[in-house]
Amino acid sequence: MATSEHRILSSRFGRKDGHKLSVYEAEGGYQALRNVLGGKKPEEVRETVKASGLRGRGGAGFPTGVKWGFVPQDAEEVYFFVNADESEPGTFKDRYCLDYDPHMTIEGTIISSFAVGAKLAFIYIRGEFGWLIDRVQKAVDEAYAAGYLGQDILGSGYNLEMIVHKGAGAYICGEETGLINSVEGVKGQPRIKPPFPAVAGFLDKPTIVNNVESVAAVPWIMTHGAEAYAAIGTEKSKGSKLWSVSGPVKNPGVYEIPLGMPFREFFNDYLGGMVDGEKLKAVIVGGSSVPVLPADEIMDVPLDYESLGEAGTMLGSGGMIIIPESSDMVELIQVLMHFYFDESCGQCTPCREGTGWLHRIVKKLRRGEGTPNDLKLLEHVCDGMMGLTICPLADAAVMPMRSFLEKFRPEFEVLIQENEPTGCQTRWPRGEQE
Amino acid sequence: MSKSIEQKDFQLSAETLASIDGIIEKYPTKASALMPCLWAIQDELNHVPEPGVDLLMEKLDVTRARVHEVLSFYTMYRTEPQAENVLQVCHNISCHIMGARGIIAHLEKKLGVRMGEDTPDGKYRLEGAECLGACGHGPVMQLGKHMHEYLTPEKVDGLLEDLGKGETPRADTDRELEE
Numbered sequence: 296m297a298t299s300e301h302r303i304l305s306s307r308f309g310r311k312d313g314h315k316l317s318v319y320e321a322e323g324g325y326q327a328l329r330n331v332l333g334g335k336k337p338e339e340v341r342e343t344v345k346a347s348g349l350r351g352r353g354g355a356g357f358p359t360g361v362k363w364g365f366v367p368q369d370a371e372e373v374y375f376f377v378n379a380d381e382s383e384p385g386t387f388k389d390r391y392c393l394d395y396d397p398h399m400t401i402e403g404t405i406i407s408s409f410a411v412g413a414k415l416a417f418i419y420i421r422g423e424f425g426w427l428i429d430r431v432q433k434a435v436d437e438a439y440a441a442g443y444l445g446q447d448i449l450g451s452g453y454n455l456e457m458i459v460h461k462g463a464g465a466y467i468c469g470e471e472t473g474l475i476n477s478v479e480g481v482k483g484q485p486r487i488k489p490p491f492p493a494v495a496g497f498l499d500k501p502t503i504v505n506n507v508e509s510v511a512a513v514p515w516i517m518t519h520g521a522e523a524y525a526a527i528g529t530e531k532s533k534g535s536k537l538w539s540v541s542g543p544v545k546n547p548g549v550y551e552i553p554l555g556m557p558f559r560e561f562f563n564d565y566l567g568g569m570v571d572g573e574k575l576k577a578v579i580v581g582g583s584s585v586p587v588l589p590a591d592e593i594m595d596v597p598l599d600y601e602s603l604g605e606a607g608t609m610l611g612s613g614g615m616i617i618i619p620e621s622s623d624m625v626e627l628i629q630v631l632m633h634f635y636f637d638e639s640c641g642q643c644t645p646c647r648e649g650t651g652w653l654h655r656i657v658k659k660l661r662r663g664e665g666t667p668n669d670l671k672l673l674e675h676v677c678d679g680m681m682g683l684t685i686c687p688l689a690d691a692a693v694m695p696m697r698s699f700l701e702k703f704r705p706e707f708e709v710l711i712q713e714n715e716p717t718g719c720q721t722r723w724p725r726g727e728q729e
Numbered sequence: 730m731s732k733s734i735e736q737k738d739f740q741l742s743a744e745t746l747a748s749i750d751g752i753i754e755k756y757p758t759k760a761s762a763l764m765p766c767l768w769a770i771q772d773e774l775n776h777v778p779e780p781g782v783d784l785l786m787e788k789l790d791v792t793r794a795r796v797h798e799v800l801s802f803y804t805m806y807r808t809e810p811q812a813e814n815v816l817q818v819c820h821n822i823s824c825h826i827m828g829a830r831g832i833i834a835h836l837e838k839k840l841g842v843r844m845g846e847d848t849p850d851g852k853y854r855l856e857g858a859e860c861l862g863a864c865g866h867g868p869v870m871q872l873g874k875h876m877h878e879y880l881t882p883e884k885v886d887g888l889l890e891d892l893g894k895g896e897t898p899r900a901d902t903d904r905e906l907e908e
Contacts, residue, residue, distance in 0.1 A: 387864050481795065634860070
């Protein structure tokens with residue numbers, strides 16, 4: 296659990312009663328909303344969030360306040376969407392936010408909706424989070440009963456309705472235009488941009504889509520001020536970030552730390568290092584779609600947007616996957632390529648066909664039927680996918696594929712040389728083959 | 730075609746019909762209510778049969794193609810009756826590293842089915858699932874609305890024992906009882 300002194304988002308994590316309105320209110324909850332609706336103008340809220348340096352925590356890292364500023368000033372019908380379709384492999388932080396502290400996200404959503412002039416907000420939760428949807432719906436009901444939602448909120452004249460929308464199993468709906476299409480009641484296939492959703496989104500009206508973790512930070516920022524938030528972190532990566540850590544470390548879980556903490560410190564002091572008998576081999580730092588880094592390349596990298604970019608990877612969603620020495624990297628990339636192949640929405644040819652090619656070639660290598668040409672073919676298929684599709688799903692498959700191949704090439708080559716699989720002898724689960 | 734028979738047998742409770750009308754009321758356009766309406770039908774019947782599609786075409790003023798497109802695009806909607814207990818084991822990267830394969834092999838042995846199959850008595854279905862968003866708690870399995878986490882063969886045995894007795898096993902995400 297979070298042990299940092301910067302507990303902006305995680306102060307109620309792990310607490311059984313943290314999701315209750317009474318607890319949230321007793322700890323200062325909805326005070327930020329009272330202050331905002333008690334006399335602040337929407338543009339003041341937008342300016343404060345912009346000045347705080349808060350960046351989108353879903354993966355793209357785009358400044359939240361800047362995104363809000365793209366909504367046309369004369370727009371009469373604006374929609375606000377909270378993206379809780381958390382499905383990037385390795386990521387489970389939004390689940391913690393909504394499970395342990397749904398009111399913080401709800402309050403953040405109301406303030407954010409006010410800032411952009413929305414009268415209807417959706418919280419889009421992935422369908423697999425069944426229990427969580429009930430929990431958030433209960434919290435929304437509580438907020439309605441307390442007068443934080445509905446007509447004339449807290450006597451301010453501001454109206455906002457909120458709908459908890461249940462997804463139904465589609466990774467692609469985490470992409471903001473896929474998510475919007477999904478709520479419109481069609482396949483969750485991403486749209487061509489521009490126009491961006493802030494100009495023409497849901498029902499072709501201006502729409503803001505923000506990640507749970509981004510909106511959850513908004514009440515704190517409004518209460519403590521932009522400067523206090525910007526004082527945390529680095530010059531360009533401001534504030535705190537939730538990291539969801541999986542794999543064989545002593546203490547996996549969700550942690551809130553200031554941006555910029557070196558990986559070594561986080562790994563040793565928070566995660567407790569590897570479980571006994573395991574050695575760190577590699578880290579996928581920001582969810583499965585970002586490039587993998589071998590242990591020696593990540594150890595001294597500060598965990599912030601810029602430093603991770605310079606190191607050749609990305610901060611992404613903060614879904615940190617710890618890979619132990621005992622793992623077979625070709626087996627792991629097969630798992631990931633199966634995932635992207637399975638989740639490609641099929642709209643763009645490079646992605647629809649490319650993800651299938653990558654998966655089949657890796658499978659062929661592991662069957663011991665690879666030829667030297669197959670490694671070249673992997674690279675060639677990657678070249679034909681990267682940056683050539685409507686949404687970043689193709690890139691998301693290419694980045695791990697290329698980096699696994701580049702950083703752990705001997706593990707691929709040995710399969711060709713010996714022409715038989717090495718490492719784990721267990722077959723891929725039957726019935727799951729394409 | 731058995732459609733007419735199915736049509737005759739198709740019946741939704743008054744609560745579900747009312748909830749569908751409530752959803753349509755709440756959503757900004759009729760068509761945008763499609764996903765939650767499909768959920769309402771599936772929640773009652775455990776799948777969405779063709780007459781359910783007919784109903785939504787009429788209520789939401791959408792084409793059959795559009796309803797089918799949504800039904801087939803999203804993996805959680807089912808158009809055929811489901812087994813009583815659908816066990817979905819995450820086989821993505823974090824759970825894989827933490828031993829999901831062993832859990833799957835154990836379940837295949839215990840249930841006598843392979844991944845993607847139902848037991849002959851229709852009591853269990855074993856499926857693989859992509860990342861369930863519980864990576865730090867792996868290996869994990871989804872059963873109904875809940876997650877069963879930190880799975881071991883022993884834990885799986887206990888879970889199957891509960892299900893065999895017709896009891897709902899205690900899920901890691903179910904904290905309601907403690908409240």
